[in-house]
Amino acid sequence: MDILVTGTVLGGTYALIALGLTLQYGVARIMNLANGENLVLACFCAFWLYTAASINPVLGILIIAPVAFALNWAIYVFAMKPLVDRAKNRGQLEIDSILATFGLMFIMQGVMLLVFGGQYFSYNFLSEPVRILGENYGLNRIVSLGAATLIAVVLYLFLYRTRFGTAVRAVSVSPQSASLVAIDVPRMSAFAFALGGGLTAAGGSLLSTYYTFNSSMGVIFTMKALIIVIMGGVGDVRGAVLAALLLGLAETAVASLIDPGLTLAATYTLFILVLLFRPQGIFGRQTA
């Protein structure tokens, strides 16, 4: 039971990061390997807002997410757009964007190391216990799961129930066809990239309420998010949420039943199973 609740909470946060990444990769076609750094930056911002201005981290999302949105919009326009224009085919763009975002990742990490140093950070926020079915859990975890669920539901409604969201999904299916039905593909791509950054940052501020973080942990989160995106199927919102929960549960189970040092092994086992049996993702359809 303990595993179920803790795993779901972890999965909820993973879901936001992975949703961010799936939008960036599925719609904007940029494999953003600096996404984990984006998350860590949001952790630091939430920490700073809470300790310096005592702003509640959950409400802090209202500040952090728009800032991250703007920052990622700028990254897309200034750094990624030239690569998109230059690339002759999808493969070239993939390689270029991977290398460029590696650069971005190291630069962000380097700057954070200089500013905050390498030590671990955490703060106390709502760390009183709540009793659920006879077990105690930190209120901060439950609150962040609630917030993550709310954000994911709003995103789902936006993508599947609004005209604008449908346009975003159209670009993810086929940029060429989308431009035929008068969708401004470059603008949509920039928007999706920025929205992805905003979501990840929201995930970061929630994560910071119950997780100990430091400047160099971003890459592990990027990796987990990438694996979730692939498990769920690129650009698939429901798949990403389900895969994130699965991963959260699997990790928590391995950490509490076998050894906390083997969480990545759990991640990789899931990843290999997906690669061998369903490389198109959990809900993905087989393509010819």
Place this chain on the structure above:
Amino acid sequence: MSLMNEKEQRIAAIALVLFGAAAMIPFADDGYYLSLCVNIVMYAVLCTAWTLFSGPTHYISLATAAFFGVGTYSVGLGIDTLPFPLLVAIAAVASGVLAGLVGLATLRLSGVYFVIFTLGLAELVRQVVTWLQVKFLGAVGLYVFTDLTEKHIFWMLLALAAVVYITGWLVNRSRLGFAMRIIGNDETVARHVGIDVARAKVILFMISGAFIGITGAILAPRFAYVEPPSAFNPVISFQVVIMALLGGTGRLWAPLLGVIPFTILFDRISASFPNHTSLLIGVAFMAIVYFLPRGVMGLIDDFRARHAKSRHAAAGVPEAAE
């Protein structure tokens, strides 16, 4: 078999002279400069082995640290019971097998899966090794005491470099190399002319991985104390990618053009500003993507093409198609 044309004989002679000269370095200095040269040769081997696979396939492999660590660990675990040369062979087999497994799982699919898988591979192996060590050996570190000094390591690496270059040259001449060139240009075409694309990629990846494992094994005596975080240091993977791309991946010796300047630069920066190394790696990646997409080799090729053009124009000869 050993038919070499005149140009190849000339290159072989130059290479022989250069290797001979390099082998004399330990007699000139056995302090700081030798240690710098060990780093240069080490990265030269790693980058060339990396390029063997990633050059023709355009797959960015970040598994270098994993193979390197497996090599180091093979030596660390067996140094008390087995002779060193045998351990180096074991290292080659172990990392070759690891490369084969990774290749079988990912190389049938698109390149992105491969990048993601290799990104975490070093960390995965590190976690598993740490867990196994704590569980079965009771301690995390291993001591590697040998009589091998810096200059022996240097000579072994130099010999390994020669083997890697010769292997690369042989692969280029073989059916496998020909198949890889076709795959690199157009995978669909390769499949249509009957090339087993996945098999060719896996074999090449195994060769590349085995060489990286041997490098790790040779360097184990230099560490003296081997523990998971230092053996599976993920930064090595990124440095190798940067250096190889900085030099260029089109030719066998092109990575060397990136290895030499970057190793020296990295050494300087990490000595005087140890906190700025991530920043340096980041800036280097950006510079390669935006300013040097084909590496230093690309610049040289452009310069040569322009030079040849102006010479032709001056002599009034119409430009020949290359």
